[in-house]
Amino acid sequence: xYIENPPEGLTAEDIKKxxxxxxxxxxxxxxxxxxxxxxIEDDGFFIF
Numbered sequence: 254x255y256i257e258n259p260p261e262g263l264t265a266e267d268i269k270k271x272x273x274x275x276x277x278x279x280x281x282x283x284x285x286x287x288x289x290x291x292x293i294e295d296d297g298f299f300i301f
Contacts, residue, residue: 255268255276255279255280256268256269260279260283
């Protein structure tokens with residue numbers, strides 16, 4: 254996935270040289286905000 258479309262600042266060759274742990278860390282940080290909106294309950298906005 255990342256070899257075909259490397260993140261900004263990296264090349265496909267950089268990705269090939271990364272360890273499995275480095276790839277997992279990179280993937281986590283690139284997607285850490287995904288789905289965050291689903292975890293937050295929307296109770297509305299009230300002005301008193």
